[in-house]
Every structure is written in structure tokens, then in C-alpha cells.
């Protein structure tokens with residue numbers, strides 16, 4: 331490995347480690363230092379984001395979401411009648427009522443032993459998954475804002491690398507996360523969300539929803555946003571991802587935040603859960619189609635404040651507590667969309683790019699990165715760990731070798747100056 335030409339005092343100090351959550355700062359100064367062209371980008375992208383949100387509201391007004399149960403759903407009705415009123419399949423309703431999926435569709439529910447209370451509970455749960463389209467527009471708007479910030483705005487035009495600590499102000503990112511949690515989470519409820527986007531495709535394929543094509547389109551929408559820029563949908567828009575990121579960013583327990591779990595382990599567990607969920611869903615194991623492994627682990631229930639079991643609430647509390655010390659534990663270890671989008675992000679258009687001619691392998695970016703992604707990029711790995719487009723690595727490089735953008739003539743090539751430093755645990 332070639333020696334770094336930098337003296338140790340020019341190598342980014344400890345504040346650039348991801349373990350130390352950076353306090354929001356310098357938003358006004360950063361904005362004032364943007365060039366006229368960048369300000370046009372800022373205003374233009376915010377205007378488009380607002381227009382997208384407005385378009386979502388208009389579309390929702392045209393296609394109002396059903397948020398109330400159709401009147402008169404009683405156990406005197408058959409499975410088929412209730413399912414039709416709720417616009418789901420008979421199998422979907424049977425699963426909610428804990429009946430066999432092949433329960434007779436023409437028998438009244440009371441004859442199948444379903445009490446009214448269970449029906450009311452199932453209806454409430456089914457309706458909690460029903461939402462308007464406005465959230466899709468908001469997700470797209472947040473991803474757009476994240477993309478323009480990471481690609482065009484984070485670094486003021488003409489700003490020298492010595493000013494790098496003023497680049498990519500955390501307060502901008504945190505502002506987007508707060509919007510995601512408050513609006514896409516608590517105000518608009520749990521559905522839709524990227525995780526559900528994956529699960530519902532497979533539920534539709536086993537007959538729990540009547541419209542597999544619509545579910546596939548929703549899944550494709552989320553995957554598309556992940557492919558535009560590395561997991562931008564997770565990093566900037568998913569409300570539960572945003573909540574974990576915000577908790578991790580709180581300046582508490584700093585000394586304990588430095589631990590990274592090797593990606594092989596976290597992704598292996600996440601992939602195993604995904605395969606197991608498919609095996610159970612399609613009845614390959616267990617002999618009963620339609621078992622949803624993620625149901626009991628779904629942290630998005632928080633946004634509806636409805637937990638069917640104590641286990642669900644417990645799993646959420648554990649995840650939130652872990653988020654104080656571990657970066658996005660649900661995303662890294664469990665989320666099926668985290669896994670699916672990891673496959674897609676390997677081919678994303680925009681991502682962190684490294685200029686191997688400039689890189690000195692000082693390791694500042696790997697120390698700043700909360701995942702293994704920066705180390706993988708530095709090493710030129712073909713398949714990299716999750717990158718949540720969090721921008722932490724983009725203002726630490728002392729030789730300005732990192733950008734977030736499309737591949738250039740040299741960018742994206744592996745660094746060839748020897749093995750990269752191993753990520754250090756918050757040191």
C-alpha cells in the first residue's frame with residue numbers, strides 16, 4: 331500500500347466517525363454558500379416535491395381511500411360476501427379470521443364458528459392496510475429531494491475540500507427524516523410502505539389479495555426508487571427507516587454506537603428470513619399456504635398504534651431500543667425490502683463513487699460509514715453492503731475522492747492502492 335501523503339493531523343479526526351452522531355448545524359450558512367445554479371436546483375426540486383405532494387392529494391380526492399368498514403358486516407354473512415365488501419379475497423379474509431384458507435365461501439361466518447368480535451377485529455386490521463395513493467407521491471417527493479441534495483446541492487459549487495465539514499449539512503437530512511416519520515408515518519398510517527410492498531406481492535400470489543398485478547406494480551415502484559439512487563427510498567423516505575436513523579442520531583450512548591455487524595452475518599440472517607418467509611407463505615413447509623412470517627415482526631404497526639399481540643409490541647420496543655446503539659437494526663437484519671433492494675442497489679444509477687487516482691486509502695470514509703458500504707466501495711467489491719445514501723462519507727475525504735453521482739470515466743473503479751483499512755468500531 332502506498333503511503334498517504336497526508337500528515338496525520340490532516341486526516342479527519344474522531345468527529346468523522348459514524349459513532350458520533352453529528353448535531354444539525356450550518357443549514358443557513360450552507361444555503362448561502364450555494365451557487366446561483368444550485369439555488370435554482372434547490373428551489374426547483376422543492377417546487378417539484380410540493381407539486382408531487384399536491385398531485386397525490388388530488389389523485390386521492392378522485393380515488394378516495396376506504397377508511398371505514400362497510401356498514402352491516404356481521405357474522406350472518408358468508409366469507410364470500412364479507413370478502414367482497416372489503417375488496418379482498420376469501421382466502422385473505424379466512425386468514426384474518428384464522429380459518430383454513432379453503433373454508434367454504436358460501437357458509438355464514440357464524441356457522442364456521444366466527445364470533446362477531448373476531449370479525450370486527452379482522453375488519454379493523456384489513457382496513458389498516460388500506461390507504462390512499464398520496465403516500466406514493468410523498469415517497470417519490472422525498473426521494474427526489476434526497477437525490478438532488480446528494481448529487482447536486484450537498485457540496486456548494488467551487489467549495490474547496492478544506493471546507494468539506496460544511497458540506498452535506500446533517501440538519502437537511504434530519505429534516506427529511508422528520509417529515510417522513512411525521513407525515514408518511516404517524517399522519518398517514520402504516521400503509522403503504524416498502525416492506526409491505528414486498529410481502530403483498532407474495533400474499534397476492536397465494537390468493538390472499540385479488541390483484542397480484544397491482545401489488546407487483548407497487549413493489550416495482552419501491553424497487554425503482556431504490557434503483558435510482560442507492561436505497562434512497564430507505565435512506566430518505568421510509569418512515570420506519572427514518573425513525574431508526576433519527577434514534578441512532580441522538581447524541582446518547584455515543585461510546586456504544588461504534589459496533590458494525592459484519593454484512594455477511596446481517597445480510598445472511600435477513601436473506602434466510604426472506605427465504606423462510608417464502609417457504610412458509612407458499613406452504614412448502616407447514617403445509618398451509620398464506621402464513622406471513624413478517625406479520626408478527628411488522629414495526630410499521632407503530633404508525634397505526636395497533637398491536638395485535640404482545641409479541642408485536644415487544645419486537646418493536648426491542649428494535650427501537652437497539653436503534654440507539656446499532657445502525658438501523660430492522661433494516662439490516664429483518665426487512666424483506668432491505669434484502670430485495672440490496673439486490674437492486676448493486677445496479678443503481680446514482681451512488682457513492684470513488685476516484686481511485688485521488689484516493690489515498692486513509693480510511694476516513696470507512697470510519698464515517700455506519701455500514702460496510704464505504705469499505706466495499708473502497709475495495710472495489712462487485713457486490714457492496716447496504717448503502718442508505720446517508721451522505722456521512724461525503725464530507726470526510728481529505729483528498730476529495732468521493733462523489734455521489736453517475737459513473738464517470740474513472741469513478742466507480744476499484745481503488746488500486748492496496749487493501750482498504752478495515753472499518754474501525756467507532757474509533
Ligand code: SF4
Pocket residue numbers: 524525563564565568569570571572658660661662665666667668669
Ligand atoms: S430496509 Fe428499513 S428503510 Fe428500507 S423498507 Fe425496510 S424498514 Fe424501511
Ligand code: SF4
Pocket residue numbers: 682698699700701703704716717718719720721722723724
Ligand atoms: S457509503 Fe453510503 S451508507 Fe456509507 S456513509 Fe456513505 S452514503 Fe452513508
